[in-house]
Amino acid sequence: MYQVIENHVVRNEYSTIPFTWVRSNEPSNGICIMLPGLGYSTQRPLFHYATGMCLNQNIDVLQINYQFAKDERFRKLKKEEQNHWMYEDVKAVVEEVLRETSYEHCFLLSKSIGTIPMALEWVKKDFTNKSIGIWLTPLIKDDQVYHALLKTDQPSLCVIGDQDHHFIEERISSLKNNNLVHTVVIPNADHGLEIKGDILASIETIKRVIEQVQEFMDKFSDN
Secondary structure, eight states, rough: OOOEEEEEEEEEEEEEEEHHHHHSSSSOSSSEEEOOOOOTTSSSHEEEHHHHHHHHHTTTEEOOOOOOOOOHHHSSOOOOHHHHHHHHHHHHHHEEEESOOOOOOEEEEGGGGGGHHHHHHHOOOOOOOEEEEEEEEETTTHHHHHHHHHSEEEEEEEEEEEETTTTTTHHHGGGGGGGTEEEEETTTTTSSSBTTOHHHHHHHHHHHHHHHHHHHHHOOOOO
């Protein structure tokens, strides 16, 4: 069994970040920190099933449900300032929630815009240590995200559809030059990792992605 803790962290007068921390009642050596997309929340299928998968493997889950997309101040900022805001929101939650915990394994699972603060942490390593990365539909057009993946010294899984508007074949192919990066390209899948106009194929795609995530996490978890 497990307990669900829902709360929020106040970083400053402009930023309050809700989170959901799902903790096993049994000792756990691992945690998965989830960074959703702008319109793809942690309640959507990929995160929902990934959460269930983690709990089945006795891996705790921290879902960071940042709200910056609804903030007028955020929308008026320059891109670099937005990136900093996102990163500081994520960092504030992780440091506050996990300050009295100790996990042997830390997985970062991000999707879409969530790959931006993840890319920054991949370089800074301010709140994680020896993390393992799962990048779903990364914003590969963004140089920070691309170079963080290309040059990573940490095991990483990259999953993207070839119909994703962020898909760049040359950049995805170049990731093969890093042996720590395992790349999965889903044919006909869009940015939501769905197949337009085909519900059953979309369901199969979700299944395939979760299978890839589970296989990848199994390599680095001894729970």
